[in-house]
Amino acid sequence: MKVLVTDPIADAGIQRLRAAGHDVETAYDIEGEELLDAVKDANGLIVRSGTEVTDEVLDAADDLVIVGRAGIGVDNIDIEAATEHGVIVANAPEGNVRAAAEHTVAMAFATARSIPQAHERLQNGEWAKSDFLGTELNGKTLGIVGLGRVGQEVAKRLGSLGMNLVAFDPYISEERAEQLGAELADDLDACLEEADFITIHTPLTPETENMIGEEELAKLDGGYVVNCARGGIIDEPALAEAVENDQLAGAAIDVFAEEPVDPDNPLLDVEDVIVTPHLGASTSAAQENVATSAADQVMAAFRGEPVMNALNAPSMDESAFPRVRPYIDLAETAGKIAVQLFDDRVEEVDVSYAGDIAEEDLDLVTASALKGVFEPLEWQVNAVNAPRIAEERGIDVVESKSRSSEDFQSLVTVTVKNGDEEVSVCGTQFAGEDPRIVRIDGYRVDAIPHGHMLVARNEDVPGVIGFIGSTLGDHDVNIAAMFNARETIGGEALSVYNLDEAPSEEVLESILEDERIINVSHISLNGTVDADTSDD
Ligand SMILES: NC(=O)C1=CN([C@@H]2O[C@H](COP(=O)(O)OP(=O)(O)OC[C@H]3O[C@@H](n4cnc5c(N)ncnc54)[C@H](O)[C@@H]3O)[C@@H](O)[C@H]2O)C=CC1
Numbered sequence: 001m002k003v004l005v006t007d008p009i010a011d012a013g014i015q016r017l018r019a020a021g022h023d024v025e026t027a028y029d030i031e032g033e034e035l036l037d038a039v040k041d042a043n044g045l046i047v048r049s050g051t052e053v054t055d056e057v058l059d060a061a062d063d064l065v066i067v068g069r070a071g072i073g074v075d076n077i078d079i080e081a082a083t084e085h086g087v088i089v090a091n092a093p094e095g096n097v098r099a100a101a102e103h104t105v106a107m108a109f110a111t112a113r114s115i116p117q118a119h120e121r122l123q124n125g126e127w128a129k130s131d132f133l134g135t136e137l138n139g140k141t142l143g144i145v146g147l148g149r150v151g152q153e154v155a156k157r158l159g160s161l162g163m164n165l166v167a168f169d170p171y172i173s174e175e176r177a178e179q180l181g182a183e184l185a186d187d188l189d190a191c192l193e194e195a196d197f198i199t200i201h202t203p204l205t206p207e208t209e210n211m212i213g214e215e216e217l218a219k220l221d222g223g224y225v226v227n228c229a230r231g232g233i234i235d236e237p238a239l240a241e242a243v244e245n246d247q248l249a250g251a252a253i254d255v256f257a258e259e260p261v262d263p264d265n266p267l268l269d270v271e272d273v274i275v276t277p278h279l280g281a282s283t284s285a286a287q288e289n290v291a292t293s294a295a296d297q298v299m300a301a302f303r304g305e306p307v308m309n310a311l312n313a314p315s316m317d318e319s320a321f322p323r324v325r326p327y328i329d330l331a332e333t334a335g336k337i338a339v340q341l342f343d344d345r346v347e348e349v350d351v352s353y354a355g356d357i358a359e360e361d362l363d364l365v366t367a368s369a370l371k372g373v374f375e376p377l378e379w380q381v382n383a384v385n386a387p388r389i390a391e392e393r394g395i396d397v398v399e400s401k402s403r404s405s406e407d408f409q410s411l412v413t414v415t416v417k418n419g420d421e422e423v424s425v426c427g428t429q430f431a432g433e434d435p436r437i438v439r440i441d442g443y444r445v446d447a448i449p450h451g452h453m454l455v456a457r458n459e460d461v462p463g464v465i466g467f468i469g470s471t472l473g474d475h476d477v478n479i480a481a482m483f484n485a486r487e488t489i490g491g492e493a494l495s496v497y498n499l500d501e502a503p504s505e506e507v508l509e510s511i512l513e514d515e516r517i518i519n520v521s522h523i524s525l526n527g528t529v530d531a532d533t534s535d536d
């Protein structure tokens, strides 16, 4: 597989991919046509914050399976578009948390004690001791906006250095805040009013964009601002002006609305605003962590395994994966068979689980069943975008679970239906990952789901099976296996054939000409479909 890396990541990540036999191409600082060209044949793309992964980029990347973000923030990736394209987006949410928290602490001290300014003066030969009278963090109140992973690490560090903590985060529990020794503010204004320092740790989202403007900064009167989260959350000109006019004592900024930062950005012009070029995650330990994590996730996606930190695909506990994996393929197969047997518009897909499998987390299995249902009808579908496709088309998806499973350890049944008709296909796994279809529309069968299959419904009278067999033989279509099932003697029967090759239209028509045959369908499990049996 080819993995394109467009922002510098630690060598450990690249080596891990290469050791697994993947072809890694690094192309840093590319954009526009050059990026569109480079991504064309990539199966995996690894980025940091420097690459804008837009709809256009995803459109150009025909073979892309996953975008791995070697870091936390994914505001540079169009996740909606990735989902539309069936591309997984996964980040590395753990590896640089401590680095980002430490940088925040360093920036808080640096602005409170004017370290960069004093350093510069001294380097220029000036002993400006009396110009710098700093502020102690001890005893001051820190307002934390966003008490997630990084925010909590900052709380622990600065709390232990004597700061009082107040936090604003509408999505965090009172209990968690209490454990950290932080008072939870009712709203942003209350947090700003209480704080001497504020530090931002929310992601950049439509909700947080420009969350802190002139009015909010006025509430921090005389305080300090630290932003090591994302540019765009604080209004940059308003912040520059507030510090310039001494309404604020200082600010420490690691991130900018536009990066690399424009030399004309007003924040670069204010003495008491200290800046770093987005260095929060830039420690060797953090970079090694996030690069190897991104590489691991890319490789899991290539293997068709759940991607631990996928942001737009069902993820799964690693320990459950070996138990669930055989049912992922089985559900997809059952979905493919059901939809090819269904001669009508699909309005609902029911996926039901019985027996041991019903104990597991099955989001990924249900998504795979949907993939099976849609694959014959859709150009590019996978477990990432299949639930979205169902939603967009107004197709109801119903998942149900039951502990009892008749004679089988575990059963997965996929039913496609509309108000009038339904077809259900039920499968199981025998020991050693041996998939079987054990029921089609209520008929008990024992069919191996593989390659090309023929499913016929006929009157249960002598000679029909022989007729189908000889018609296939007359057209040089070899039967590898067959199974016949019936409800009552002389009623209707259903037979399933495994064929060595696809039967032609002509064969199907010849079979159907016999009045004892009620219907016949060619099922392809290779992705191609007999036009007569699909209905879009
Ligand atoms: N400067 C740098 O190099 C780095 C920057 N970051 C930035 O830090 C951000 C936070 O990272 P984590 O803590 O790992 O994310 P997280 O998802 O663990 O925490 C984010 C917190 O923000 C809260 N939040 C969301 N919307 C909010 C709102 N409107 N008001 C208040 N709180 C809100 C969430 O409830 C959550 O608790 C990342 O999204 C990234 O942009 C992360 C790592 C390094």
Ligand SMILES: O=C(O)C(=O)COP(=O)(O)O
Pocket (backbone or CB within 6 Å): 048, 049, 050, 070, 071, 072, 073, 074, 096, 278, 280, 281, 282
């Ligand atoms: O992980 C994050 O969110 C960061 O902001 C780090 O960004 P970077 O990988 O250094 O471009």
